[in-house]
Structure formats: structure tokens, C-alpha cells
Amino acid sequence: MTDTATTTASGQKKATNPAARFLQATEIDTRLIGMVGALALIWIGFHVYGALVNGFGAFLTPRNLWNLSVQTASVGIMACGMVLVIITRHIDLSVGSLLGFCAIMMGVVQVQVLPQIFGLGHPMIWIIAAVSGMALGTAVGVFHGFLIAYLGIPAFIVTLGGLLVWRGVGFLVTRGETISPLDETFSLLGGGPFGAIGATGSWILGLIGCAVVIGLVVNSRRQRVRFEFPLKPMWADTFIAVVGCVAVIGAVLLVNAYAWPRGIVRRYAEENGITVPEGGLFISHGFAIPVLILLAVGLIMTFVMNKTRFGRAVYAIGGNPEAASLAGINTKWMTVKIFGLMGFLTGLSAVVASARLNSATNALGELDELYVIAAAVIGGTSLSGGVGTIFGAILGALVMQSLQTGMVLIGFDAAMQRIVVGSVLVLAVWLDILYRNRSK
Template identity: 40%
Template sequence: MIKSDKTEKDIIKRFSGLNLNIKLYTMVLALVAIWIIFSVATDGNFITPRNISNLLRQTTVTGILAIGMVFVIIAGQIDLSVGSLLGLTGGIAAILNVWYNLNGLVSIFVALIIGILLGLWNGWWVAYRNVPAFIVTLAGLLVFRGILIGISKGYTIAPLSTDFQFIGQAYLTPSSGYILGVIAVFLVIYLVLNSRKTKAKYNLELPPLWIDMLKIAILIFFIGLFIFILNLYRGVPLSVLILLILMLVFSYISSKTVFGRRVYAIGGNVEAAKLSGIDVKKITLILFALNGLLAAFAGVLLTSTLNAASVSAGQNAELDAIAASVIGGASLSGGVGTVFGAVIGALVMASIDNGMSMLNSPPFWQFVVKGLILLIAVWVDVISKNK
């Protein structure tokens, strides 16, 4: 009987891992299919180095928002205020830089601090006053947008100083890009081999060595292709590099730290998490603070890229971030999701916008298509849970 129970647990464990991998691979294949369709429809213009560079830059804002949002969703919460928070923090940074002639880096730093404080404000109401996150962040959506309109007096604030523009408009030199690629290759090799070493240390099931070698080879190929294509235009955009660094940092936090495991535990079963000694309120407060920081980061990048701040900045950005997280495999019921998946989901959203714009499709079709993709993603999640 004991042996039978153990076998059943092994089967469930393997099926869960397989199900997660299938979701990830399906999402990547869907992205490849979207790129192929738009490439054919645009006679190859979609995959030109210039458009690929522009597409990745378009992904950065939604991608950064999605990184913060996926943590909140994994914990079983939601944040509808990030779009307005993005606009407000970007507007504050621009006002300090343009109207008060404050240094660009100092203006950015102040905006990031304000993002953390407003994230803490949301988290305090959710964690310590037990107000539903939907209501708290819906109020934040309205309040933050209203403050932005009030302090900017409805004006578009521009132009920014050169040091402010740098973060959103700069590119790495080709040689710097290749050096970055070499570093990434060594990092990939280290992470894959270290993962094998850790599994072997704890007597966990190891995949065949050839599978890991194949994984390394594929990743090296795509890293090289990525750097090569971007160098054909102007080099790797600094904003894209920032997104990649944030993705790696928060992927590590979610999968390799106690904090990350506790976030998953809270989303999986909050009562069990409390009984196991996890300070749910503290974790929730930190999550919303991190989400506020990343929203401010996205606001600064958007403002820098556009060389201006306006009252409409970030409108509906919260919906794109939620959609990117769900398309990337996160479950709105909590406990499931990855940072990598959220960024891929953001890339899917940006690809649809970019491709349909190149085809001169009416703007309303972009909303229709993204809405249908979101609906299908949630439906697939429901089916997989039932199975």
C-alpha cells in the first residue's frame, strides 16, 4: 500500500512538471507562429533587424509591469493601479527634470522611491486592513490618475534632459553586445550544470545528459542570433537589457529563494501558509511594494523613450500586464506562474500590436484579437486544472 501511494505521488509530480513544460513550450510555439504569420503577411518586413529592435523596445514597458504583476497574481491578488502608477511616477520624474531642472538620475531615483511608497500604500490596505485588492487598486487607479492630472495641469511635459533620455533611448555598441553575449553563454552553461549538480546532491531525478547539452546548445544559438540581429540595426537597446536583467533577477527570486517559495505557498493555500508560520501580511506588503517599484521603473522607461510625459501615459497598461501574465501561464486563482512566462506573454502582446500596425489594421482589431487570446489562455488554464 505504501509503495502504491509513493508511485501515485511520483506520477502526479511528473504529470505536473510535464503540464508546466507543455504550457511553456506551447506559448513559445504560439509566439513563433505569430511571427511567421506576420512575416508572411508583411513580405518579411516584420523580421527585419530594425523592426525586431523596435518590437523588443515596445515589449519593455509591458514586460516590466508583467514581472511585478505575475508575483501579485501568484500570491492570489491583483493590482489594477499599475497603469496609473506608471503614468504618475513618470510624470513626477518629468516634472522634476523639466520644470525644476533637477538632474535626470535624481529625478528617476525620486520617482522610484515614490513608486515603492505608493505600492506600500496599496499593500497596507490589502494586508493590514483586509480590504480586497480589487477595490484597493481600483481606487488607486482613479486616485493616481487624478493626482497626475492635477500636478501636470493637463500639460505634456517635454523635452527631457539628455541624461534622462539615455535610459530609454541608448543602445549598446556592437562590441559591447558581443561581450554581453559571451557573458550570457557562460551564465547559461553554469546555470544548467549547477542545476544538475544540485539535483544529484539531493538524489533528485536527473534528465539524460544529452538533453541538458541540447538545451545549452539551443540557448547559445538563440543568444548569438539575438545579438547578431540587433547589431545589424543599432545594437542592443539599453531598455531591453534592463528588462532582461530584471527578468533574471526576479526569476531567481521566485524559484531559488525562501521568499519566492513563500509567495507560491500563499497563492496555493493561504490558510495552510499561515499555519506553517509564514507571515502572510508581511509578504503581501512586500509584494505590492515591489510591484510599485517596477511600475515606477516602467514609467521612467516609457517617459524616457517618448522624451515626454502626458496625462494619458499608462492608460490600460494594467490590463496588458494582467493579460501578459495570464497568457504566460499564470493562474488568476493563484499559486501558478513564472517570470519568464510573463515576459514571453508581454512579447506576444507587443508582437500582435506591432504586426497589426504594420498591416494597417484598424486599432479596434488589436483589442479584439488580444481579448480573444486572453480568453483562450484562461480557458486552457481551466481545462488543465480540471485534468
């Protein structure tokens, strides 16, 4: 049998297998490759199945993938916060109910309260409504964190109680009625033809994204030189930069390939005095605002987790809470801040979810706690604590939403969808256990 690694003079193991050498040179996480591969299989599988059964594949189309990105935004935003909660060995079962409660309160504020003060259509209405929803979510999260950290009540019990309480409070506020329609500007935060930045804006954002990718690769190489760390081969850094730029440009081409519906184009042309050509007028959606919000949250949270004292404290608490406390970290106050951040992101997710539906209903967010936890775990966050990434959670949310969307397209009923989602969650935890056992 041939060994897959040899030992260099410095004592570092050097892989001899081509695939292992590639991974070692590029330092790409094998979990990331696994998730991307699983996502590709899901997309191709649903598309091929639709082509065989219906005569055409509906999954790998600009329209479906654009809508998929918008649908992923709400769960993805909350998954970014759930990563921190799970890393520190806690759980939050209340996020779905809290999302519904925040959405209802924002609906009441912008439909029943603020119009009486400012008048209909005032530009401050959507701002105050969104801020109130995020503030409410933060307050509830801080309250949960206080009960967990300072009163010693297990997070499972506190958030399970929150799951029931906030759903019930939301029902009492509206007596089960749906609040609709919401403020026109507020509804743009949920996407749609007017809730996107268009082709030009998307290309500008794409070019900025490519510049950021290249800048990060160059900066990483400079930092390695500065601190005398081993350098990656030049081809490895070039490969990562090229793949990153290709992914960004591919995303831009995809969202720009999805055109506005003809009816909306015709109405838009009439309102703005535009002559529609004989072949029709093609107006691209571009990136949807909810997707940009998710992207911003992901980048900010990644920076916080990797470059700040707060992020290092989160990983330290998850690795060993007792050692973190002895090292001077105020673990109780950190717990309050983590749950407060989770509440803030839940409030932000409520903004996106209610704006997308242009309504607030007590059923909004049902079972979202399952999807958020599953997204974090599928993305590589370990339930034993100490391990997890923001980007992995977002990718996990995309996997979960891809499964749901694909099952809807091929005609699976709600019961079968829940069976699949539950099974995937259990499978993800099992794979996490196997991965950790191999890493020991």
C-alpha cells in the same frame, strides 16, 4: 490502443511516445513550448500577410524586431511584478495610471525643479529623477498593500480606485500639459541609437550569456548528484545548453544587424571627425538599454522567486493562504511587500516609458494594466493563485506586443486591436482552466 507510458520498477512512469520521452528527458515545460510556438506563428503569420498584401514582409526584419524588444520592455518589467500579485490571489488594476503619475512627477522633477538647483545638464538630474520615480511607485504600492492587508479592502477595489485616483492626480499636477523634453542622459534609458550598447558590447554580453547558460546546466547536474536526484540524460542537458546558446547568439546577431539611420550616422561622423566611406558607414545598435533593464529584472526576480525564502512564501500564500499563515508566514506583511515591489517595478517601467518618448504625459500608460495582466496570464500565471513564472510573463509580454505591432503593420485600427487583445486574454484564461483540469 498503445499506451504512451510504462511503469518502471521504481514506480516512475516512463513515456514510450517519442515526443513524450523527449519532454520527460529534457523536463521542458509544455506551456513554454506552446508559448514559443504561438509566438512563432504570430511572427510568421504577420510577415507572410504583409508579403502577400504589400509585396514585402516587414515583421521579421532587424528593425521591427529590435523596436519590438524595446516596446516590450515597459510592459515586461511590470509583468514581472504582476506575477507575484496574481500568484497570491490578488490583482492590481492601477499600474497603468501609476506609471503615468510616476512619469509626470519625474518629468516635473527633472524639468522644473532640479535645473533650478543644479543647472541644466547636471549629471545628478537623471539619477535623482529616476530614483524619485521608483521611490514614489514603491510608496504608492506599499499604501495599496496596507489598505488590502490591514484594512481588509479587496485588492480589486483598492487598485480600481488607484486607477482613477492616480490618473486624476497626475492631471492636476500638470493640468494636462505634456512635459518635454526630458534630460538628455535620462532619455538614453528609453533606447534609440545612443541608448544601446553597440556591437562590441552586445557580443561581450552574448558570450557572458552563453557562459551563464552552460554554467546553469552544469550546476543543475551537480546539484542532482549532490542530493541524489535522478539525472537527466547527457544528451538532454547538452540539448538545453546548445539551444540556450543558439538563442543568445541569435539575439546578438539580430540586434547587431540593425544599423543606425543614415542621417544620425552622418551627423555622428561630422561631430567626431569620422570619414564616411562611399558605401556608407554601418554602425550597429546592439542591445537597447530598456531590454537590458528588462533582462536584469527578469533574472533578479527569477532568483528571488526560486532561491529565496520570500519567493517560497509567495508560492505558499498563493497555494493556501490559511496554511501559509498557520506555518508562520506573516501574510499581511508579505502582501504589503508584494504590492510595494509591484509599485517599484511600475516606477522603473515609468522611467523606461517616459525616457523612450522623451516626454511625460498624463496619457502615458493608458490600458497598460490590461496588457500587464494579459502578459502574466498568457505566460502561465494562474488566476486561481499559486502558479506562475517570471520568464513566462516576459514571454507573454512579448506575445502581447507582437500582436499589437503586427496589427499596426497590417493596418488594423485601434478598435480592432483592442478586440483582439481582449479576445486573447479571455482565450488565455480558458486555456489555463483546461491545463489545470488536465493536471488534476
